[in-house]
Amino acid sequence: xxxxxxxxxxxxxxxxxxxxxAMLESEFPGGSSSAAEEGTAAHAFCEHKLKKALRxxxxxxxxxxxxxxxxxxxxxxxxxxxxxxxxxxxxxKDSMVLIEQKVDFSEYVPDGYGTAxxxxxxxxxxxxxxxKYGLGVLVxxxxxxxxxxxxxxxxxxxDSLYDIKEVTMHIxxxxxxxxxxxxxxxxxxxxxxxxxxxxxxxxxxxGKGEYHPGEWCxxxxxxxxxxxxxxEKLRLAQQEFKMPPxxxxxxxEEVLTILPDLTKWADGILAYATDAAVNHGK
Numbered sequence: 001x002x003x004x005x006x007x008x009x010x011x012x013x014x015x016x017x018x019x020x021x022a023m024l025e026s027e028f029p030g031g032s033s034s035a036a037e038e039g040t041a042a043h044a045f046c047e048h049k050l051k052k053a054l055r056x057x058x059x060x061x062x063x064x065x066x067x068x069x070x071x072x073x074x075x076x077x078x079x080x081x082x083x084x085x086x087x088x089x090x091x092x093k094d095s096m097v098l099i100e101q102k103v104d105f106s107e108y109v110p111d112g113y114g115t116a117x118x119x120x121x122x123x124x125x126x127x128x129x130x131x132k133y134g135l136g137v138l139v140x141x142x143x144x145x146x147x148x149x150x151x152x153x154x155x156x157x158x159d160s161l162y163d164i165k166e167v168t169m170h171i172x173x174x175x176x177x178x179x180x181x182x183x184x185x186x187x188x189x190x191x192x193x194x195x196x197x198x199x200x201x202x203x204x205x206x207g208k209g210e211y212h213p214g215e216w217c218x219x220x221x222x223x224x225x226x227x228x229x230x231x232e233k234l235r236l237a238q239q240e241f242k243m244p245p246x247x248x249x250x251x252x253e254e255v256l257t258i259l260p261d262l263t264k265w266a267d268g269i270l271a272y273a274t275d276a277a278v279n280h281g282k
Contacts, residue, residue: 005111005112005114007112007204009112009149009150012148012149012197013145015204016145016196016200018211018214018216019204019207020204020211021204021220022205023206024222028222035134035136038133039133041065042065042070043117043131044061045063045070046077046131049075050099051099053078056099070133076172077174080170080172085097088120091123097118097119098118098119098120098121100115100116101116101118102114103115103150103156105149105152105153108193108197108201109149109198110201112149112153114149116128117130121154125167125168126151126154126158126167127168127169128151129172130150130169130170131173133174135175135176137218138176139171141180141181141182147169148197150169152190165185166183166185167189168181169182169183169184211228223265224271225272233261233262233266236262
């Protein structure tokens with residue numbers, strides 16, 4: 001198994017909405033960022049602290065990103081998980097907690113696997129709790145395809161042992177004061193996996209389908225050079241900057257709503273071109 005699945009759960013929002021993007025991204029080299037490394041460090045503290053809280057063996061991680069802020073936020077994550085566990089124990093005393101659990105959903109996504117931060121299994125309920133240390137993007141729990149993939153994988157582990165009727169997915173994003181949960185019946189989740197996840201994953205694996213720009217482009221490696229995205233931004237610019245004698249106030253308001261996205265795209269193009277010229281002689 002490679003370190004990261006080709007069709008990763010974390011990128012599923014992108015490749016489900018723009019199926020050929022997965023193949024396009026594979027042409028670009030991978031890389032890490034300080035934000036990603038910081039998030040990895042925070043997850044390591046979450047894992048360690050939760051294991052200690054549940055009286056399991058664990059060695060305290062060491063990281064250059066360690067800070068009072070990180071310790072505070074990872075403490076609050078552990079408190080949140082323990083709260084959910086206590087609620088689960090009210091109806092199922094022997095509720096099970098799995099930490100950094102590998103899950104496999106390759107029945108629907110070829111070579112589909114991932115690691116769930118925390119899973120709580122009760123008699124008829126499965127809970128997936130995901131810790132997000134990121135500060136930039138507010139993450140929603142509802143229809144969160146990453147957690148839905150994890151949930152499908154977790155069901156494969158426990159569905160035969162428990163009579164699970166519903167899955168609750170939690171997002172814990174403390175730096176944005178964002179704590180959400182969303183519940184879906186197991187039948188609906190499996191229907192989504194069969195009717196949407198499975199066929200679109202096959203399309204993505206084969207590089208099929210139409211390029212479909214949207215907010216999911218944000219973390220796409222190919223975003224700066226993507227022709228479909230460029231055409232969409234230029235079309236928006238042409239539409240908004242037509243040449244009537246004078247712009248009305250309402251037209252200016254419309255321009256203002258799309259301006260941040262256009263300038264962000266333009267800045268990305270400029271940064272790519274500058275790097276190509278300065279560092280690669282183009």
